[in-house]
Amino acid sequence: MESLFLERLRQHPLLCDGAMGTMLYARGVTYEQCFDELNLTQPALVQSIHNEYIAAGANIIETNTFGANRAMLETHNLGHQVREINVRAAKLAREAREISGQSVFIAGAVGPTGRPLQAPDEQRLSDLRAIFREQIEALQIGGVELLILETFSNLAELRQAVLAAQEVGGLPIVAQMSFYEDGHTLSGQSAARVAAVLSDLGVDVLGANCSVGPAMTLDALEEMIDSVKQAAVTSSPLFSAQPNAGLPARIDNRFFYVSTPDYFGDYAIRFVQAGVHLIGGCCGTTPRHIAAMRKALDEHYGDEQLQTTNEQQPTRAITIEQKSVSPVELEMLLPQQGTMTPLQEKLAAGEFVVSVELDPPKGLNPTKILAGATLLQKAGVD
Structure with missing residues (x-):
């Protein structure tokens, strides 16, 4: 190849x-x-x-x-x-x-x-x-x-x-x-x-x-x-x-x-x-x-x-905006009472959990680390 x-x-x-x-x-x-x-x-x-x-x-x-x-x-x-x-x-x-x-x-x-x-x-x-x-x-x-x-x-x-x-x-x-x-x-x-x-x-x-x-x-x-x-x-x-x-x-x-x-x-x-x-x-x-x-x-x-030697994601400007969250909105964002994430469920059941540590990128481009996280998730990492 x-x-x-x-x-x-x-x-x-x-x-x-x-x-x-x-x-x-x-x-x-x-x-x-x-x-x-x-x-x-x-x-x-x-x-x-x-x-x-x-x-x-x-x-x-x-x-x-x-x-x-x-x-x-x-x-x-x-x-x-x-x-x-x-x-x-x-x-x-x-x-x-x-x-x-x-x-x-x-x-x-x-x-x-x-x-x-x-x-x-x-x-x-x-x-x-x-x-x-x-x-x-x-x-x-x-x-x-x-x-x-x-x-x-x-x-x-x-x-x-x-x-x-x-x-x-x-x-x-x-x-x-x-x-x-x-x-x-x-x-x-x-x-x-x-x-x-x-x-x-x-x-x-x-x-x-x-x-x-x-x-x-x-x-x-x-x-x-x-x-x-x-x-x-x-x-x-x-x-x-x-x-x-x-x-x-x-x-x-x-x-x-x-x-x-x-x-x-x-x-x-x-x-x-x-x-x-x-x-x-x-x-x-x-x-x-x-x-x-x-x-x-x-x-x-x-x-x-x-100019491009590999497919690259287009550069996007990111605007960070502060916003107050009302108690009602916060409740909607949190998991419903009595529900657990898949990770919590495995831990509660005493099952073996796989975690992987990812080093942060050297610069400001997160594309590589996000792609790696996606591959790990597909491979079964919790």
């Missing part, structure tokens, strides 16, 4: 969030710090960024786990906290969704290990796969609904990440390579070659992210899409694009990403027209870029078609 995420993605394009690292840096977190550790040390900060991207209109938010594999965490002496960091990151993203009351998908972000891969032997590849499997298992425990394997510059390493995800199983796989200005990966593969390998591996979604801006990312995606079409595979993958906010420009000895939100809004339409299904942003992008893409997609295709 196909996942809800893939079902929705086949119906219409979905919008992913933008950069996490860019936002953390803007909030005063230095690059010397381990961004992934912030899931434990500054969870409110991480969750606030998730909230901003949801408010901007993202259909998918990624966990703050790009570097949360054992190899990367060991550089900060945190290798023993792989599971804790990833599970907590997934929980923060899920809580942000609950607080917002919006239906968004939670994606587990998985990045490269940072280890050199010149002429890797079978043992080294096996070790890589084990590193990825450990992180992916933790993300799955945390409750992510898909995986985004991103910013890989070595196809052999990405292949091991895909194989690890498939070994764990149960989650849709988005696999993305980074391409440079010459249209090739750092390890020399063309976009067509990458598409062929990832398609043969059977990933659900393949694409490009990071390194370059929207224009060059679109070039890579068009090559990937053409390659898959020409191969005439029986089960064609879907496609994704999460470009940087352009190439960094040096201004007064500082580097800035200069692609504007409006520019990203224009390219959101171009990506969809080219056949891309999942779009979002990478380094340098902010909630403003995602909001511009959301606006462009809604204006071009209609918000009813693109």
